[in-house]
Amino acid sequence: MAVQPEGTPCWADAMFSDIEGAKKFYADVLGWTFGESTSEYGNYTQAYVDGKAVAAVVPPMPGQEGQSQWCLYFASPDAAATAEKVRENGGEVLMEPMQVGDFGTMCLAREPSGAVFGVWQAGTHEGFEETATPGAYCWAEVFTREPEKADAFFSAVFPYRMKDIVDDAVDFRMFDVGEETVLGRMRMTDDFPPEVPSYINVYFAVDNCDEAVARATKLGGILRFGPMSSPFGRFAALSDPQGANFSVIDIMVTEGEMPQIRDV
Numbered sequence: 667m668a669v670q671p672e673g674t675p676c677w678a679d680a681m682f683s684d685i686e687g688a689k690k691f692y693a694d695v696l697g698w699t700f701g702e703s704t705s706e707y708g709n710y711t712q713a714y715v716d717g718k719a720v721a722a723v724v725p726p727m728p729g730q731e732g733q734s735q736w737c738l739y740f741a742s743p744d745a746a747a748t749a750e751k752v753r754e755n756g757g758e759v760l761m762e763p764m765q766v767g768d769f770g771t772m773c774l775a776r777e778p779s780g781a782v783f784g785v786w787q788a789g790t791h792e793g794f795e796e797t798a799t800p801g802a803y804c805w806a807e808v809f810t811r812e813p814e815k816a817d818a819f820f821s822a823v824f825p826y827r828m829k830d831i832v833d834d835a836v837d838f839r840m841f842d843v844g845e846e847t848v849l850g851r852m853r854m855t856d857d858f859p860p861e862v863p864s865y866i867n868v869y870f871a872v873d874n875c876d877e878a879v880a881r882a883t884k885l886g887g888i889l890r891f892g893p894m895s896s897p898f899g900r901f902a903a904l905s906d907p908q909g910a911n912f913s914v915i916d917i918m919v920t921e922g923e924m925p926q927i928r929d930v
Contacts, residue, residue: 669788670741673824673843675806676793677739677786678868679722680910685711688723688734691906695882695914696801696870707766715801720794721870734910736868737774738806739784740824741793745771748785748823752777755822756815763787777819779812780864798871804915805869805898807850809858813837816851816864832926839930867903868912875900875916882906882914895921 670676682688692698692713698720703711713721726732742748745763752759752775760782761774769791776782786793796802810816817839821828826841826849837853854864872878875893879902883889890911892902901915 669792671843672740672742673826673841674741674846674848675738675803676741676788677721677784677791678736678794678803679710679724679739679784680734680736681724681726682734682908682910683726684908685709685723685725688906688908691882691885691887692721692723694885695878695887696872698801715796715799718795718802719791720796720802734906734908735782735865736910736912737782737784738866738868739772739786739793742785742787745773745785745787748787749773749775751823752785755819757819757823765789766791777808777864778815779810779819781808781810781816781866783866798917800871800873802871803868804871804917805850807852807867807869808864809852809854809867810864811854811858812864813839813851813853820849820851828930829927830930832928840927865911869901869915870912872914872916873918875902875914875919878902878914878916879904895919897922897924 689700698713701712703709710724712719749759749763756778758776763771763773765771768789770789771787773785794803798804808816829840831838839851840847841849882904886907888905890903897920899915899917900919901913903913905911
């Protein structure tokens with residue numbers, strides 16, 4: 667896959683204190699295999715599906731231990747310029763742009779409503795080598811209690827065009843790059859415990875949602891929502907045994923009419 671247009675989700679990784687446990691869990695649930703880790707890059711270990719890179723896992727650096735979570739990276743032609751836009755629009759740069767060998771340049775940031783994300787300026791590592799096939803990244807949504815803040819921020823930092831789902835029961839916005847919808851934003855309701863901060867939920871494709879949920883819960887994962895069928899696929903939200911939230915979706919099993927959409 668070529669370098670993705672600016673603002674397109676292009677990579678995902680997660681920090682786990684029990685890296686071997688994480689590898690076993692995701693190997694069983696998503697069918698991942700893992701490459702060699704190198705101490706030069708903090709034992710960063712790439713995950714593969716059919717030989718194509720789909721994500722990575724990494725142990726925490728000393729002092730960074732905490733709740734495991736998935737981090738989604740957005741493509742940028744210039745990570746330093748994107749970091750400046752993050753600051754200008756009320757976000758916080760958590761890690762200044764840092765070159766990672768000849769792979770590319772990364773930066774970590776937090777948007778004003780609290781969700782953490784990454785920025786990736788591709789070098790030799792262009793990001794996902796496969797998407798939307800079983801085991802690979804498929805979709806992501808920003809979950810936030812302050813959608814106005816998140817919407818204004820993301821549309822200022824990245825060249826997004828915004829549109830809403832027409833539905834009084836749900837506050838859901840979508841962000842497009844060109845003609846492609848690349849990201850969703852969902853207002854968090856009171857169903858979410860107050861201590862759960864804003865976050866970006868990453869979806870991985872599976873070939874059978876119910877079977878993936880059964881494998882995950884058998885291995886100590888927690889089912890948070892679903893499985894539920896929708897016009898976009900059959901999906902479920904999970905937490906892995908180390909607390910990282912993610913979702914699985916079978917995009918081949920759809921149900922119901924596609925929602926009405928309006929431009930913002």
